[in-house]
Amino acid sequence: MGAPARSVTRTTCAVVGGGPAGAMLSLLLARAGVSVTLLEAHPDFDREFRGDTLHPSVMEVMDQLGLAGRLLELRHSKVRSFTLDTPKGPFTPVDFSRLNTRFPYITMMPQASFLEFLTAEARRYPGFRLVMGARVRELVEEGGAVRGVRYESGDGTHEVRASLTVGADGRGSRVRRLAGFEPVKTSPPMDVVWFRVPRSPGDPEGAMARFGRGRIVVLLDRDDHWQAGYVIPKGTFPELRRAGVEGLKVGFAELFPELSDRLAALGDRRQVSLLSVESSRCRRWHRPGLLLIGDAAHVMSPVGGVGINYAIGDAVVAANVLAGPLRECQERLVALPERHLAAVQRRREPPVRTIQALQALVQRRVLAPTLAAGRPFAPPLPLRLLSRAPLLRSVPARIIGFGPLPARVDLPQGGVERAGPPG
Structure with a gap:
């Protein structure tokens, strides 16, 4: 205690x-x-x-x-x-x-x-x-x-x-x-490195993925930018980190060469985060x-x-x-x-x-x-x-x-709301 x-x-x-x-x-x-x-x-x-x-x-x-x-x-x-x-x-x-x-x-x-x-x-x-x-x-x-x-x-x-x-x-x-x-x-076989990629008005919408030798890149449409997920084999992040941000840029450019010039703003490791899957x-x-x-x-x-x-x-x-x-x-x-x-x-x-x-x-x-x-x-x-x-x-x-069994709200409102707007 x-x-x-x-x-x-x-x-x-x-x-x-x-x-x-x-x-x-x-x-x-x-x-x-x-x-x-x-x-x-x-x-x-x-x-x-x-x-x-x-x-x-x-x-x-x-x-x-x-x-x-x-x-x-x-x-x-x-x-x-x-x-x-x-x-x-x-x-x-x-x-x-x-x-x-x-x-x-x-x-x-x-x-x-x-x-x-x-x-x-x-x-x-x-x-x-x-x-x-x-x-x-x-x-x-x-x-x-x-x-x-x-x-x-x-x-x-x-x-x-x-x-x-x-x-x-x-x-x-x-x-x-x-x-x-x-x-x-x-033990899933991968980890994911997250970073942002600027998005242009003419880019496609939705989500995209490309598979290469030993890596996968997923792009998620976040309106004003792409959220990039750089998928790597489990436990290989130290090797990627030793290569630095430039190594990440090279790997990304191999799969998305048309977007490679947009990584100029990716300057240091603080802009990159690891999800240990x-x-x-x-x-x-x-x-x-x-x-x-x-x-x-x-x-x-x-x-x-x-x-x-x-x-x-x-x-x-x-x-x-x-x-x-x-x-x-x-x-x-x-x-x-x-x-x-x-x-x-x-x-x-x-x-x-x-x-x-x-x-x-x-x-x-x-x-x-x-x-x-x-x-x-x-x-x-x-x-x-x-x-x-x-x-x-x-x-x-x-x-x-939805998954195999979607959850649905099944209870009445019993609380009394405060007056005025929320917040």
């Missing part, structure tokens, strides 16, 4: 981590009349994020909440297809325009904007409290159950007591470590008084860019399952039965397992052979079939856009 807490506050649900899963869960619970405290370790949301993709499943959730229109007023771009360049020419294996939805595209939006939007909406409800710069240090445990957390902020140590604590603090989750959960990891899943997502969701419970490979969407799916299902029991805890001051937490994992684990298995298949059949030194890219049979049968392109689009 550390220093005495300067303050002790009480809430019904303490959510640790202000990323997409934590912010969405907090909004949904506050909207349902549950008292929520959201703790975010950083002082603001204004920092570089890697995951800025909102798939059709997320946009339909926002639409259910009546928020999609206002969200799309924020700066964003739309990715309607994914084009893959091969030795036999380009083709489009993923075409979202065929999907039966109001949002037949991936919405590319800075994650900071999305999180600010969600938390501003949550502030409409008096039961919501956001604490920025709150670095969780300990779990508060009594009688074998988690009863809250102790955190540090600029003015010292504080404690928040809660009927339920939710760890939504990402792939390096401190809550997960404190609770003693150990994820089972796999991993895929993992905890066998158990809960214990009495504690639930893990999002990357804290399962880390996704970047294949398909689905991580944010599965984290938000966790949040939606958790809110559907837990809002009623948490209101009862709030009203009757009783403990939350663990069976409700088990129900969240039971509903979310099958789609997570399914998409991770599909990601592993793509990594094994498509990415690993390409990244093997000296081997040119040869599209496997499923990709060749997609190029010959356009109607089949709706299958990967459906899997990427």
